[in-house]
Amino acid sequence: MPELPEVEIARRNLVRWFDGRRLERAESDPSRIFRGAERARFSRLQGRLVSLVRRGKYLLFAFEEDRGLLAHLGMTGKFVRRQEGEEVPYSRARFHLDDGRVIHFADARMFGRMEPVAASGLRDLEVVRDLGRDPLADGLTAGQLQQAVGDSRQDLKVALMDQGRVAGLGNIHAAEALFRARLHPTRKPASLGPEDWKHLVQAIRESIDFGLEEQEGEEPVYLEEGRTENPFLVYGRGGGPCSRCGSTVESFLQAGRTTHACPKCQPRGRTGK
Ligand SMILES: [Zn+2]
Numbered sequence: 001m002p003e004l005p006e007v008e009i010a011r012r013n014l015v016r017w018f019d020g021r022r023l024e025r026a027e028s029d030p031s032r033i034f035r036g037a038e039r040a041r042f043s044r045l046q047g048r049l050v051s052l053v054r055r056g057k058y059l060l061f062a063f064e065e066d067r068g069l070l071a072h073l074g075m076t077g078k079f080v081r082r083q084e085g086e087e088v089p090y091s092r093a094r095f096h097l098d099d100g101r102v103i104h105f106a107d108a109r110m111f112g113r114m115e116p117v118a119a120s121g122l123r124d125l126e127v128v129r130d131l132g133r134d135p136l137a138d139g140l141t142a143g144q145l146q147q148a149v150g151d152s153r154q155d156l157k158v159a160l161m162d163q164g165r166v167a168g169l170g171n172i173h174a175a176e177a178l179f180r181a182r183l184h185p186t187r188k189p190a191s192l193g194p195e196d197w198k199h200l201v202q203a204i205r206e207s208i209d210f211g212l213e214e215q216e217g218e219e220p221v222y223l224e225e226g227r228t229e230n231p232f233l234v235y236g237r238g239g240g241p242c243s244r245c246g247s248t249v250e251s252f253l254q255a256g257r258t259t260h261a262c263p264k265c266q267p268r269g270r271t272g273k
Pocket of ligand 1: 242243244245246247262263264265266
């Protein structure tokens with residue numbers, strides 16, 4: 001499932017694909033990715049891409065003449081580039097460029113989201129305004145992380161996935177960062193010491209950097225699609241050996257999501273469950 005690194009790779013691909021090109025025609029099929037938004041406005045997008053900003057897992061497209069688009073990849077959404085006339089499975093919306101190429105937004109499960117709005121209003125959208133600090137776009141220090149997450153009474157991993165606290169981390173990279181920092185996902189934020197926050201912020205950065213390297217390329221492939229080997233240290237390794245110590249990785253549910261952790265490398269700590 002796309003998280004900060006995958007969305008950032010999508011942004012970089014899109015910037016490259018739009019570079020020097022004009023969007024001649026935008027069109028879409030009726031689907032739930034538009035939610036309550038006005039789908040007809042999508043077809044009014046045109047011209048040059050002025051800027052493409054990522055905030056957490058959101059992409060903010062600004063085209064000429066104040067035409068804008070908010071996009072979220074959801075669970076299975078991806079942007080792919082093809083020649084005009086080529087078919088793309090699950091294509092829901094398309095940008096036709098002046099070089100004979102088409103950028104498709106393909107989304108099998110349709111948890112993705114498209115919302116055409118005025119470009120000047122993108123940052124004022126509630127979902128964007130409510131986002132916490134973005135570790136890559138804004139930078140994140142140990143102190144800033146502690147300030148954002150430290151007062152949460154939820155489990156540490158659940159708090160890290162709260163987009164209003166830190167923007168961009170999901171189930172994969174929260175689990176990976178905690179493994180790298182040797183912190184158990186059920187630790188309470190209040191139980192962390194200054195060294196823990198330092199390790200955790202470093203681990204978040206490493207996990208994001210790893211994700212960026214892993215996903216670099218034209219065609220995004222998500223782990224859930226089953227065509228790729230699991231590249232992660234702990235995520236998705238429940239029941240198997242820990243990549244560091246060989247102990248059996250545990251898996252359990254946390255706020256409805258499956259969490260993976262090594263009981264030896266990530267001790268539950270005195271305030272853990
Ligand atoms: Zn281990």
